[in-house]
Amino acid sequence: MALSLQKDKIRFLLLEGLHDNALKVLEDAGYHNIENISHALDKEELIEKIKDAHFIGIRSRTQLTRDVLEHANKLIGIGCFCIGTNQVDLDAARDLGIPVFNAPFSNTRSVAELVLAEAIMLYRGIPEKNATVHRGGWGKSATNSHEVRGKTIGIVGYGSIGSQLSVLAESFGMKVIYHDAVTKLPLGNAVQVGSLEELLSMADIVTLHVPDVPSTRYMMKAEQFAQMKEGSYFINAARGTCVEIDDLADALESGKILGAAIDVFPKEPKSADEEFESPLRKFDNVILTPHIGGSTQEAQANIGLEVADKFVRYSDQGDTATAVNFPEVSIPFKENSHRLLHIHKNVPGVLSQINRLFAEAGINILAQSLMTEGDVGYLVMDVDYNDSTAALDQLKDVEETIRVRILF
Template identity: 50%
Template sequence: MSAPQSMPNGRRNSVSASDPPQFIPIPVNPRGVPQSSYGPTSPTLSTSPRNTFSVSPGSHTRQRSLSSLATPGVARQLTAFLPADYPLAEEEDGPGDKRQGKQRILLLENINLDAAEYLKKAGFEVDHVTKAYSEEELVAKLPAYDAVGIRSKTKITAKVIDACPKLLVIGCFCIGTNQVDLLKAAQRGVAVFNSPFSNSRSVAELVIAEIISLSRQLLDRSSEMRAGIWNKLSKGCWEIRGKTLGIVGYGHIGSQLSVLAEAFGMSVIYYDVIPLMPLGSARQVDSLQELLNRADFVTLHVPEIPDTIGMMGAAEFAHMKKGSYFINNARGKVVDLDALASALESGHLAGAAVDVYPKEPGANGPGFNDNLGPFIPRLRQIPNLILTPHIGGSTEEAQRAIGSEVSTALSRYLDVGTTLGAVNFPEVDLRAITTQDERHIRVCHVHKNEPGVLKRVNNILADHNIEKQFSDSKGDIAYLMADISDVGEEEVENIYKQISAASSNILTRLLY
């Protein structure tokens, strides 16, 4: 079928829904946007394209192919000015050249290998370690790296951050960030990224599996069979249909769990500190005590913050219905495990599932014993209790998704300065510098949030045209990104020195 013909008045003929056109002409660039930022020749031009590259004064430059420069409109590769006092392991450039090196990333705790490969292909040097590092190991080894990726066992403390002057960014390949001193990191200009959504489905599915397993005492029957005991019984075994699930924390995991539970015929109530719109037929209750009084199954999905540490103790377990079940896949410190053991031993609770603990081993293998807490021997003797080694998000799908999200965030921050998704920084971004912007530099300036900073910076940049600029603050920390044009290479060092000399300066990177 040919394209619909236009009428004399310029309007197209109407088209029947039963006889749709096979071709509709689409006007090309109707607004006259320059080719450098429009059209099929610039597919990488998002606000922070992955194909732009940069290095900071606190990191090293990678050598990469410049073949993309032949294509008009694609994002231009960036390098960075490194000040003379920047600690390089070795000088890689000749006399008179800009100091350059290679950016190094340390990935701990067996982070998904796809993430490591992605970062290697992006030009970084990546060291992949399967275990967590102690504070002493981090202080000894991390100073050689520009970025680090961790999961939940590695603790990045203020001592570690102070010992690592090169460190630019921390990637938490998990939901939580309580294992990092976020305030100290921000004060030192270290951005922190995490993956708040990627393993939500995996955790929600584990909770459903635990609810069914507890209600049918599956682990006890399985253990008995392995011991050669045939124990077919129905006493104390229930269907979950018609039961009430109480969700504490109705965020990304809690809301997904809500939908899954209703599909199994459960009634869902939830408690959260802020009013949240329910999914399906779930209902929000006014207090934690009300939820504990009504629910047959109680599951926690809250972060570890001062308000949640120890939120489930002896008094809270006493409020739960007799014969109900308790599940914690959130954080270990939010539950008093001695109190949980007592509630199970007395028969007040019919069962429980625990996936997280106040202290956890740093590596797989033997060691899950009373060194991690006096409650461990008690828990190991209690029937209908599921103990798992923090596997809530441990699925291939979740780890691939987390690896993709966090590794991309690390690369984009190091390469082009964007802080979208940072948990301790203002979220700032600028569109790409293109191949036609050959005399442009990007200023990435982390500074104290105090009056007069933008005025001082703009005065320094006054001899150049500020093409685009974005600044935002978060608490005492502010972050400015600015692209300026008509800058000679010989001017970069002087611009850096002037900006970084201010008392408000935390970290300055010039990408050019």
Template identity: 50%
Template sequence: MNPAARALTTTLDDADVRVLLLENIHADGRDFLRGKGYDVRTEDGALGEDELIEAVQGVHLLGIRSTTYITPKVLENAPDLMAIGAFCIGTNQIDLPATTERGIAVFNAPYSNTRSVVELAIAEIISLARRLHEKSTAMHAGVWNKSAAGSHEVRGRTLGIVGYGNIGSQLSVIAEALGFKVAFYDIDDKLALGNAQRCSTLEELLEMSDVVSLHVDGRPGNAGLFGDEQMRLMKPRSLFLNLSRGIAVDTSALKAHLESGHIAGAALDVFPVEPKRQGDPFESELRGVPNVILTPHVGGSTEEAQQDIGRFVASKLRSYASFGSTSLSVNFPEMNLPADDSRTRLALVHRNAPGVLATINGLLGEREVNIEAQSLATRGEIGYVVTDVDVPVTPSVMTELANLPETIRLRQLS
């Protein structure tokens, strides 16, 4: 058996499934899993690597948001872990190759908070254009400064969107409805929505935009994407937003361009280093810089979005744990499987190699195990085969399946 393999040779009843949810995941997700009979434990904040290793002992399902990092060391010390739910859009905080190698399914919520992030972007663009943040701060300090200087409408301005995925494309549609001209740049070939103009280079977009908004993912290639060179290409007195990934922006360069007046205002919701827990101190060189809006990674933090995410990801974790379904998994072959309490289900994750299915079926046939239904899907280097049989499989047969050289993980579901 692959050294990374983990064979669960006994069936887990729902009451035996242990769940750990971190980072204030919405109560609807917790309550959904508890309602299915799972043993659910919650923690308010993120956990560091050593803390997480201790916390995941005996845990089958783990729920995180964006601040908890799932490293190979964590996975090596989590032998019972079957699946991870990222209750957010991104999964860059999870070492996906390592989870796949160990047969751990990963699920996320790629669409649930899109609207919330877009609404925050629109609100911040208007606030920066009207200098509302500065005016509010002055009013709280007792200063009445009624002036139109530096305050502008957004109608007729050009919004440049860097990254035209789910969020960037929806921002494009709503911004156009407000009277923006929209341009976008993406490394992939994306269909322009409405009257949006596709730019062939990032430089082309920067030179034409009055507002630049970043909506990129956290892949390593996006680290340092936006620095002094890119900011110099922006139009004088333009606005800048980053609601995507903190690693994408050089904040020292941004501060310099804000203080010089080349960039008239900025809004940031993400930072290279973020506090792990509520109330922890926040440090940034952008604190106190005029016409800069700083928010604590709340782009998707609306009640509506978090409720939707909680329900969505929790349902994916439950479908995998109880039925073996991998629909919308980030790293596994997709298989949408219905519940069937009348049969015993074997879920086997294996290395994608020729002849695995024939070997499995031959072994079951020799042991007089009747196959009533079977599905196989592959994705890259792994395969996933789910077999429904008419009787529970004996521990000895499970051991034989687990000992196949291609087996990564094996479960028997009732």
């Protein structure tokens, strides 16, 4: 199936060393105009590069602010080759008619495995023992060294990662409790508790697996650390903004918490050349990792497949299923038809206006689906291929139009 813009004219800008699977998916689908850059770009260079891009693929370091996006006149799709989308101004992208895709499931196993490994390491006191031996010491002792079997792990956020961790932890003989904003069906013998406070008071080790939303920002601070069991452990592989780091440092200093593992931070270096600053650096009983929860070859390979496939489906079919900021529309093609994609301001009467214009022009609609989100509406229509040019002209005249594309 060809598009209104030929595939060799559609330009993909891929940044931050995305996995080769992403290139393979795009190339196998007929897209070869791809610029693949191994690192993030500074703002000025990014603005220059993005001007001619139809799609951009990024990881966590590239910042797509409203200012940057307003320079991207040709951009029709953004792919975050990771779980998080904080690096993109989602509202600005939607206002400009640009859907944003991510990979919410592809690295869940990698994160869950890391957290379970950290739980075992903390319970055996490995971080401190490792540091001691590196300094020439020999701290051979069973003090505060335990198996994880029989311990209670408290999972805050029972989504894709939290639920998978639940299964892994239970296979090690751990008791699993979890707290989530909504009622979730437990896997195995896990038990949902009614509040965060209840979980903190019951868990031997607490691990966060929540998104970055207003209700989770700095959800763990002095008050919450005080509610945890004496001598418990804490892990955060979710979002850096969930934890007040100074309060965690105080809880570690007092011995209230015996150890922690932190993979994400409120402020992270933009490159390997920038020094990482944190009050947690002084603690031998804290595992600090550079935001690598999903950084395995398996996860990156899966992410490359997942997000690139979403690019292809949107470019070829207008499919926005799973977009994080955009109305989700996915309908099968009709034979002998051309597809029109109409992104417009979400105000009353747009659909009736379009249907009236098409009726007056004698244009038959074979299939139609409209969804809205925020201030934007997304209408996908299949019309007889003989009518597609006239239909496109009609849509361009609709005052609320943000952008319109035709696939044929």
